[in-house]
Amino acid sequence: MIKRPLAAAALALCGVGAAACGGAEVSAAGAPAPSASLQVDRPAATQDQTDGTTGRGTSGPGDAETDITTIPGTRTAAETTAKPLTGKVVVIDPGHNGGNFRHTREINQLVDILTEKKACDTTGTSTNDGYSEAAFTWDVSQRLAKLLRAQGATVKLTRTNNTGWGPCITERAAIGNKAHADAAISIHGDGAPPSAHGFHVIMPKRAPGLPVNKVIAESAALGKKVRDAFHEGTGLPYSTYIGSKALNYRSDLGGLNLSTVPKIFIECGNMRNATEAAKFKNKAFRQRIAESLAKGIAAYLTGAR
Ligand SMILES: [Zn+2]
Numbered sequence: 001m002i003k004r005p006l007a008a009a010a011l012a013l014c015g016v017g018a019a020a021c022g023g024a025e026v027s028a029a030g031a032p033a034p035s036a037s038l039q040v041d042r043p044a045a046t047q048d049q050t051d052g053t054t055g056r057g058t059s060g061p062g063d064a065e066t067d068i069t070t071i072p073g074t075r076t077a078a079e080t081t082a083k084p085l086t087g088k089v090v091v092i093d094p095g096h097n098g099g100n101f102r103h104t105r106e107i108n109q110l111v112d113i114l115t116e117k118k119a120c121d122t123t124g125t126s127t128n129d130g131y132s133e134a135a136f137t138w139d140v141s142q143r144l145a146k147l148l149r150a151q152g153a154t155v156k157l158t159r160t161n162n163t164g165w166g167p168c169i170t171e172r173a174a175i176g177n178k179a180h181a182d183a184a185i186s187i188h189g190d191g192a193p194p195s196a197h198g199f200h201v202i203m204p205k206r207a208p209g210l211p212v213n214k215v216i217a218e219s220a221a222l223g224k225k226v227r228d229a230f231h232e233g234t235g236l237p238y239s240t241y242i243g244s245k246a247l248n249y250r251s252d253l254g255g256l257n258l259s260t261v262p263k264i265f266i267e268c269g270n271m272r273n274a275t276e277a278a279k280f281k282n283k284a285f286r287q288r289i290a291e292s293l294a295k296g297i298a299a300y301l302t303g304a305r
Contacts, residue, residue, distance in 0.1 A: 083152025088301045090148050091176040093158040093186035093255065094141035095265075096124035096134040103165035111170045113254030115207055120168035125191025127277035136280050137187045138162040140268070143290035144187075151298060156181070173258035177211075183222055183297050184263040186255050189271040189280060192241055197273040200239035201227045202265035204256040205249040211260045218262035223247060226264060226296035233292025234285075236269055236276070262300075266293070 100107050100123045107121040124133030138159075145155045156179050158172045167175075176184035203223040204212040212219070227246050231238065238246035250256065256263055268289055269276035279285045 084302055085148060085298060086152035088152070088182045089154045089156070089179050090297060090301075091156045091158065091179050091181040091184040091261070092141045092145055092148075093172050093176070093184065094134075094137040094162075095186055095188040096122060096132075096137060097159055097165050098132065098134040098138065098162035099164045100124070100134065100166070106165055107168075109168075111168050111254065113170065113252070113257045114210055115251050115257060118169065118252075118254060120170075121166045125189065125271050127271045127281065128274075129277075131271070131277070131281050133189045133191070133271060134162055136189050136268075136271070136286070140187055140286050140289050140293070143287055144293050147290055147294040148297065151294070153301075169254035170258055172255050173263075176263060177258075177260045179261075181261040181263075182301055184259060184261050185222075185226070185293065185297065186263070186265040187293075188265060188267050189269060190267040191272050192270045194270075194272050194274065196239075196241040197270050197276055198237040198239035198241075198246065199230060199234075199269050200243045200246045200248050200267050201230075202243075202248045202250050202253065202256070202267065204253075204259065204263065205251040207251040207257070210251065210257050212257055212263070215260065215262050219256075219259075219264055222262045222297070222300045223264040225300040226266060226293060229296030229299060230266065230268075230289075230292045233295060234268075234288055236279075239267070242267075 100121055107119060107123070109120045110117040111120050124137075126132040138161075141157060145157060148155050156175065158167060158175045172186065201223045203219050204210075204216055206213050206216050224247070230236070231246065239248075242248050253265065255265065269280065271277050271280060
């Protein structure tokens with residue numbers, strides 16, 4: 001990770017190689033951040049099932065007709081077939097947080113990611129003219145959540161706004177675990193030298209004693225689906241500076257190490273590269289990014305392998 005001197009001391013840039021911005025994505029279990037609360041959407045099917053069960057329970061004994069007409073599951077089945085991701089849980093982690101730079105003491109607290117100790121969170125990078133990575137990841141995450149919910153998925157985000165700090169990277173992993181996510185994705189933009197460009201997907205790498213070891217293969221499958229959909233949908237090239245064909249494997253990211261559910265990071269491109277910065281600042285292009293991510297995640301979840 002590269003750190004900026006002087007006024008921007010708080011602005012820890014995502015670095016090449018040593019720590020893509022994801023690097024600071026772990027969080028302290030002992031210090032929950034204020035913005036760590038969840039956004040939860042329950043699929044309509046769940047509501048219907050609950051209603052059906054309640055209706056049945058209130059019917060009188062021997063009231064066979066009532067029981068038959070309120071058998072739970074009828075409408076649920078119809079809705080399940082109507083929306084491809086009904087019953088699936090996706091956790092989206094918008095990297096960093098817009099208020100992190102005002103909370104350096106909090107985000108610099110060290111947390112244990114098992115392979116090492118790291119800062120709770122980082123500020124992330126930005127384009128040269130000041131469009132922050134935190135704002136970018138927040139916007140893309142909102143768009144992605146909307147698309148996945150429209151397909152029936154239950155979607156949870158690891159933060160609820162872009163004005164607070166954290167949560168720590170350990171907490172970002174814990175949120176996915178607690179939700180029993182079928183897939184989890186942490187969204188980032190990198191801060192590499194200006195000539196470097198292209199996107200890459202980071203997947204967990206096995207290391208002794210890591211919780212993520214049991215979902216290494218599933219995470220890799222998710223990563224490849226997202227790599228393919230992102231490449232096709234956005235037209236962005238594979239990274240010129242990290243990984244092979246946009247695939248990279250790491251055991252120094254808390255958000256991956258501590259995950260017990262299939263999880264990946266994506267560095268959508270290099271925010272310090274003029275061409276990619278211009279695209280990231282464009283709303284229509286961010287929608288394309290979200291659509292591509294949704295397509296890759298849906299392909300993984302529906303078993304289109
Ligand atoms: Zn980042």
